[in-house]
Amino acid sequence: MDPVMSPAADPASGGLTTGAVARLLGVAPTTLRSWDRRYGIGPATREGGRHRRWTGEDIAALRDMCRLTSAGLPPAEAARTVLAGTSRDAPQPRSGRASRAPGPLPLGRARRECRGLARAAVRLDAPAMDELLTAVLDRYGLPAAWDEVMMPTLHAVGRKWETAGERYIEVEHLLSWHVSGALRAFSAARPSAQGAGGTGVSLLACVPGETHTLALEALAATLAQQAVPVRMFGAALPAGALEEAVRRTGPAAVVLWAQSRSTASRSLVARVAAIEWGVRGARRRPVVLVAGPGWAGEPPPGARYPAGLADAVDVLATLGAR
Incomplete structure (x- = not known):
């Protein structure tokens, strides 16, 4: 023990x-x-x-x-x-009113660190979250800390407020903010070269209308740590801006995140995959990866659908080395 x-x-x-x-x-x-x-x-x-x-x-x-x-x-x-x-x-506040705090989160047989992080999130204990997140990143590194601790806890928080009529959303917002900060701090503490456009760079963006960025932030931090050039464009990048960014950077790969089916645009994938650059006779196109539950089922034709964070990192590192 x-x-x-x-x-x-x-x-x-x-x-x-x-x-x-x-x-x-x-x-x-x-x-x-x-x-x-x-x-x-x-x-x-x-x-x-x-x-x-x-x-x-x-x-x-x-x-x-x-x-x-x-x-x-x-x-x-x-x-x-x-x-x-x-x-x-005495499980209730002294006022006698029922507590609106969320109580335990539905984590099942999760890691001990998940339970600690979930308890800290429920208490809105920011210092505890920061210490726990730093500890799991230092102990497990990325992407294991994301796959085995951060993501399961975030999913549990999301399930909690969804099943409670969207109460307690403050818990998810606070936890998301601190996870994002931990990922950025982890990446900043391990600086690596960020190549210019056209040198195997990976472009990461949420599709238009999509605001969930944490999974892409975890991917960006992992790629930066492994010295794979990356450009992170964050939430809800307009389609025209995305296409212009692809033309300007000439990336080896483009990762498009969609959290829901309503934002997963197959036509956008086709347009991005068709963008060309380079001299006549040696033109290139980006490899498009689709990520997130919005693409579950059959991915768009020609696009790759990585199985998880580690798989996406392997694919992008290989493409960037070409």
Whole structure:
């Protein structure tokens, strides 16, 4: 068993460190320290009088704090409830009104990191999300962090507000913002050459009317990390602007993202695939990849439909090397 997963771990030290408990519960270490300092939800003992060491009883109190804050109670009120020993009998805010907080997300048998990220998102705990996202990117890298942690959590958040009458959309917006920021920071921390147009560049864009960009941001970050030249045009690029960008850059490939069938335009794919450049007798055309659930089923003729982020990276790296 992972030592971080068991409150009984490391008995010789008298308990777990704050960092270990944070990983166990999916809470930022700064949040745990804040709960200790502000509300008295802290360890009974400290190593050398300074360093926090959390026992099984301490961790049980923290679990109650996480449960109550996720159910909508303010941290101060949740702490009073936990310290009074009545947390399991008080799942609602003191006002008596039903909580509008989303509660647990439908993650199934997901990774432990997904559950931690989901709990932080539900609590709108921005510091915890940032720390968890940085940790999974450093530990797994891209695209594994995207495929196994970020994307499953985003899908769970989306399912939650869809099945709840589009309530709690603030959770999805905040999580999306922090995922986007983590991807950009990860890419910026690992700079690579970005070639000029015509040197195997990949052009990434959402089709007109499409605003979901995170999957393309993950692809752009991965390509940049692997020194594959990329141009990311983001959300809802107008068709005319897309065609002009293809003519100006002469890309090896164009990736078009569509989240829904209503935005997946097969005629746009055909127009982009037909654009030519270069000298007479040696003209070239881009390879078009379609990505996203909007293209599910039969992809447009001549277009490639990568199976996932890793597959798209492999295809684009190969095309860019030609």
